[in-house]
Amino acid sequence: MSQKSIAELNACSKDDFVAALANIFEYSPWIAEAAAAQRPFAGVTELFAAMRSVVEAAAPGQRLALIRVHPDLADKTKKPVTSRRNPTPSRGASASTGCRKPNMPPSIASTAPTGKNSAFPISSARGARPRISVLRDFERRLPNDAATEMAASLTEIFRIAALRTDLLVSGDHPLKVHGRLSTHVLDTHGGRPAAGIAVELIELSDLGENRIIARTMTNADGRTDAPLIGGRPVPIGRYELRFHTAAHFVANNVPLSDPPFLDIIPLRFSVFEPEGHLHVPLLMTPWSYATYRGS
Numbered sequence: 001m002s003q004k005s006i007a008e009l010n011a012c013s014k015d016d017f018v019a020a021l022a023n024i025f026e027y028s029p030w031i032a033e034a035a036a037a038q039r040p041f042a043g044v045t046e047l048f049a050a051m052r053s054v055v056e057a058a059a060p061g062q063r064l065a066l067i068r069v070h071p072d073l074a075d076k077t078k079k080p081v082t083s084r085r086n087p088t089p090s091r092g093a094s095a096s097t098g099c100r101k102p103n104m105p106p107s108i109a110s111t112a113p114t115g116k117n118s119a120f121p122i123s124s125a126r127g128a129r130p131r132i133s134v135l136r137d138f139e140r141r142l143p144n145d146a147a148t149e150m151a152a153s154l155t156e157i158f159r160i161a162a163l164r165t166d167l168l169v170s171g172d173h174p175l176k177v178h179g180r181l182s183t184h185v186l187d188t189h190g191g192r193p194a195a196g197i198a199v200e201l202i203e204l205s206d207l208g209e210n211r212i213i214a215r216t217m218t219n220a221d222g223r224t225d226a227p228l229i230g231g232r233p234v235p236i237g238r239y240e241l242r243f244h245t246a247a248h249f250v251a252n253n254v255p256l257s258d259p260p261f262l263d264i265i266p267l268r269f270s271v272f273e274p275e276g277h278l279h280v281p282l283l284m285t286p287w288s289y290a291t292y293r294g295s
Contacts, residue, residue, distance in 0.1 A: 006047065006171030010040040024051060024164050025157065027069040030062075031055060043173025048165045052158055060150075067153050159274075163233070179234035180277040183241060184294075185222045189285035190252060193222025198244040201228045203237060204268070210240075233274035241267045241280055249286050256286055265289050 004020050012020070017036045022029035034054040041047040055063065144152065166177045181201070185194040201214035216224045228241075246260040262284070269280055279294030 003168055003170055006041055006043060006169065009047070009169065021051070021165075021168070024161050024168065025055070025066060026160075028066050031066075044165060044169050044171050044175055045173040047169060048162060048175055051161065051165075055154065055158075063150065063154065066157065067150065070157070176275050178232055179229070179271075179273065179275050180227045181229040181234050181239075181271070182227045182277070182279050183224060184279070184281040185218050185243060185245075186281065186283045187222075187248065187252075187285075188283050189249075189254065193220065194218060194245070194248050194282075194284065195220045195222060196251065197222075197248055199224065199228075200242040202240045202242065203235075204240055234271050234276070234278065236271055236274055238268065238270050241269075241282075243267070243282050243284070245284055245289075246286075254286055261287050262289065267291050269293075 009017055009020060014033070014036045017039070018029050018032045021032035021035075025031045031051050031054045035047070035050040038050045041050065055066065058066075162175050162177050166175050183199065185197045185199075186192075187194040195218055197218040199214075199216050199218065200212055203211045203213050205211065214228045216226075216228070219225055229235075243265045244263070245265050246256060246263040249256055249260075265282065265284065267280060267282065269278075271278060277295050281291060281294055283290045
């Protein structure tokens with residue numbers, strides 16, 4: 001689907017407005033239809049706020065219907081319904097965990113809702129949540145009562161819709177849907193940035209193997225030339241940064257033990273704000289290191 005500008009959406013007919021935004025919320029063009037009456041919008045953020053307010057003001061039955069049209073979390077084989085007006089809005093974007101029910105942890109698989117009446121949970125699988133995070137969140141939310149789970153599912157639906165809006169609509173006041181993960185290495189023994197440090201970013205997993213998602217080197221400023229993750233949401237989950245530090249001190253003629261006391265320094269941390277900027281610096285000497293949560 002081609003991207004539309006805010007100016008185009010403000011000027012077009014109501015039918016064209018609804019057709020352009022019908023898939024922002026899963027199979028629910030009624031949301032765009034209600035928001036059309038609030039035009040003109042100053043920017044993308046104002047447009048999304050109008051659509052969100054339509055959902056929040058809707059009757060409980062309408063909100064429940066919106067949740068229920070999302071794909072079954074436990075059934076990847078479900079074939080999405082398509083139409084000329086609604087071409088496959090849900091592919092990879094929302095509820096699917098990327099696995100069938102037998103591959104879920106036993107505590108989840110034994111209670112996972114299935115069938116057309118399943119309403120919960122909804123989880124934003126694209127960008128904001130990798131498969132492991134989706135499954136962990138699913139397990140945590142299973143005891144929720146209906147009201148609590150409806151609120152949690154709507155929060156995820158708004159995240160999905162914000163990502164779709166960012167893809168489909170251009171203009172002033174863009175949505176803050178992209179996060180950033182960065183690092184900076186300082187040699188506090190030499191009092192300078194640490195250049196030439198090999199850095200690996202690893203996504204930690206409770207199910208299966210850990211996954212290396214970035215390899216890079218620090219530049220003359222002790223930073224990486226590009227963010228470790230940028231231009232998209234930073235997936236919720238647990239990570240480890242590995243810094244190969246001994247070579248830096250060898251190159252700067254710093255006496256080290258054999259083998260070095262610190263050769264590779266691992267830092268483990270968690271991401272919980274996909275749209276935020278998380279900065280994980282390393283302050284190091286040949287014998288010690290420290291870090292903190294930056295932004």
